[in-house]
Amino acid sequence: MSVVRAFFALLIFPGLLYALPVGWLMMGIARKLKARCQRRIGPPLCQPFWDAVKLLAKIPVRRRSNEVPLYIGLPLMAVATAVGALAMLPVFRGESSFVGDMIVLVGLLEMPPLCFILAGYASRSIYGEVGATREAVVSIASNVPFLAALVAMGTAAGSMRISQIVSSTPWIVRVPALLTILFCMPIKMRLNPFSLANAEQEVLAGPLTEFDGPRLGLWEIAHALEWVALTGFTVALAIPVRSGLWYVDAPVFVLLSIALVVPLTLLASATGRLKLGQATRLMWKWGGAAAVLALAAAFFVRGGGH
Amino acid sequence: MSATEHGLLYRLVERARRRSVWLYHFNAGACNGCDIEFISCLTPRYDMEQAGIRLEGSPRHADVLCVSGPVTRNTRAALETIYEQLPEPKVVVALGSCPATCNVFAGSPVVDGPIDKIVPVDIYVPGCPPRPHAILDGVGRAIEKLAQRKAAAEAGEE
Numbered sequence: 001m002s003v004v005r006a007f008f009a010l011l012i013f014p015g016l017l018y019a020l021p022v023g024w025l026m027m028g029i030a031r032k033l034k035a036r037c038q039r040r041i042g043p044p045l046c047q048p049f050w051d052a053v054k055l056l057a058k059i060p061v062r063r064r065s066n067e068v069p070l071y072i073g074l075p076l077m078a079v080a081t082a083v084g085a086l087a088m089l090p091v092f093r094g095e096s097s098f099v100g101d102m103i104v105l106v107g108l109l110e111m112p113p114l115c116f117i118l119a120g121y122a123s124r125s126i127y128g129e130v131g132a133t134r135e136a137v138v139s140i141a142s143n144v145p146f147l148a149a150l151v152a153m154g155t156a157a158g159s160m161r162i163s164q165i166v167s168s169t170p171w172i173v174r175v176p177a178l179l180t181i182l183f184c185m186p187i188k189m190r191l192n193p194f195s196l197a198n199a200e201q202e203v204l205a206g207p208l209t210e211f212d213g214p215r216l217g218l219w220e221i222a223h224a225l226e227w228v229a230l231t232g233f234t235v236a237l238a239i240p241v242r243s244g245l246w247y248v249d250a251p252v253f254v255l256l257s258i259a260l261v262v263p264l265t266l267l268a269s270a271t272g273r274l275k276l277g278q279a280t281r282l283m284w285k286w287g288g289a290a291a292v293l294a295l296a297a298a299f300f301v302r303g304g305g306h
Numbered sequence: 307m308s309a310t311e312h313g314l315l316y317r318l319v320e321r322a323r324r325r326s327v328w329l330y331h332f333n334a335g336a337c338n339g340c341d342i343e344f345i346s347c348l349t350p351r352y353d354m355e356q357a358g359i360r361l362e363g364s365p366r367h368a369d370v371l372c373v374s375g376p377v378t379r380n381t382r383a384a385l386e387t388i389y390e391q392l393p394e395p396k397v398v399v400a401l402g403s404c405p406a407t408c409n410v411f412a413g414s415p416v417v418d419g420p421i422d423k424i425v426p427v428d429i430y431v432p433g434c435p436p437r438p439h440a441i442l443d444g445v446g447r448a449i450e451k452l453a454q455r456k457a458a459a460e461a462g463e464e
Contacts, residue, residue, distance in 0.1 A: 054322040200363050209363070
């Protein structure tokens with residue numbers, strides 16, 4: 001039974017069959033909204049789908065045979081780990097939850113950016129290397145507050161089980177922790193004020209500069225899945241109760257995930273790109289402050305409990 | 307071959323190729339006039355993106371190579387490399403009079419053009435510089451050519 005459940009989570013909901021169209025829809029909404037903010041008409045909502053189909057159907061330029069496994073393996077690994085992270089999202093009441101599954105989930109969420117960095121270095125293009133370095137620096141800066149916020153939630157809930165964290169983190173910890181995670185979201189999704197790694201017209205396409213055709217298409221798919229996973233992760237942590245009815249829990253989760261794209265896009269279209277130093281300083285200062293607040297609240301709650 | 311003879315997947319791919327066209331712009335020694343007109347196609351007034359057209363930073367991502375300028379001696383090698391880096395199917399658009407005829411630079415010792423001596427060109431967009439409407443028309447014709455090219459390539463393989 002649990003095997004069936006696992007396959008359902010991986011392949012159907014909240015896995016591949018759900019995440020791929022919704023990821024494309026999210027990216028379509030982001031592009032359309034950004035265009036409307038700039039008084040353009042913008043591409044149709046299904047544009048990311050056509051982009052992916054076109055890229056997958058292109059004939060890539062022949063490469064040296066020792067490069068090909070990296071060029072296919074890294075995006076495939078990013079797709080696979082993103083699907084794994086999606087499958088672990090606590091959409092429903094967690095019967096399949098196990099001790100420490102939050103750590104596995106965060107590990108899986110961090111894999112696509114790691115593959116992205118490795119891809120940049122592996123491509124040996126100067127733009128790829130600059131993009132990968134930026135991504136590495138920025139992801140360290142965002143991960144310290146991000147992980148601190150999760151530790152705060154885990155400490156307050158007294159467990160690293162996702163289901164426990166979701167259900168029993170007190171609001172005094174949950175609010176600053178969620179604010180911290182929201183603050184990290186534009187960095188993790190590489191959206192505008194923090195779009196340093198894939199800074200178009202600056203380092204071309206960053207780590208993906210040397211990828212073409214289907215290999216680039218795989219990256220586009222990985223990014224779509226990453227968007228769904230990251231917004232879903234935030235939303236799942238924010239909803240404290242699960243009704244236990246799939247036809248209530250699932251639509252609430254889906255709608256809130258999609259709604260989260262709107263403020264992120266508005267922020268992205270209202271701001272220009274920061275420099276690397278500015279972005280990391282902003283993150284360390286304000287992300288760090290929010291995370292410290294969450295941690296302090298968590299230790300206060302735990303201390304009061306004893 | 308008519309379109310009805312092909313399967314669903316073939317038609318899906320053909321549709322995707324029409325709806326998602328990514329451009330790469332290469333300045334082969336242009337005076338920047340064509341480049342300014344080209345970029346204006348992306349502005350709110352002309353908004354190429356509503357047809358799924360996007361300007362890409364890397365030639366490896368692109369479907370259409372847009373070249374402006376008479377191809378100077380310094381840019382020739384770069385143009386050849388970039389042409390090779392575009393994955394198939396690809397289309398080359400020559401923006402303005404310079405790549406087509408070398409324009410006022412014809413006969414100059416530092417000019418290696420016109421462009422058709424170096425890479426095969428599919429669409430010429432005349433003008434010095436061409437109006438954004440003309441560029442949009444050229445890109446539109448390039449999209450048609452992209453779809454036809456793919457059909458021809460598949461017919462050749464079979």
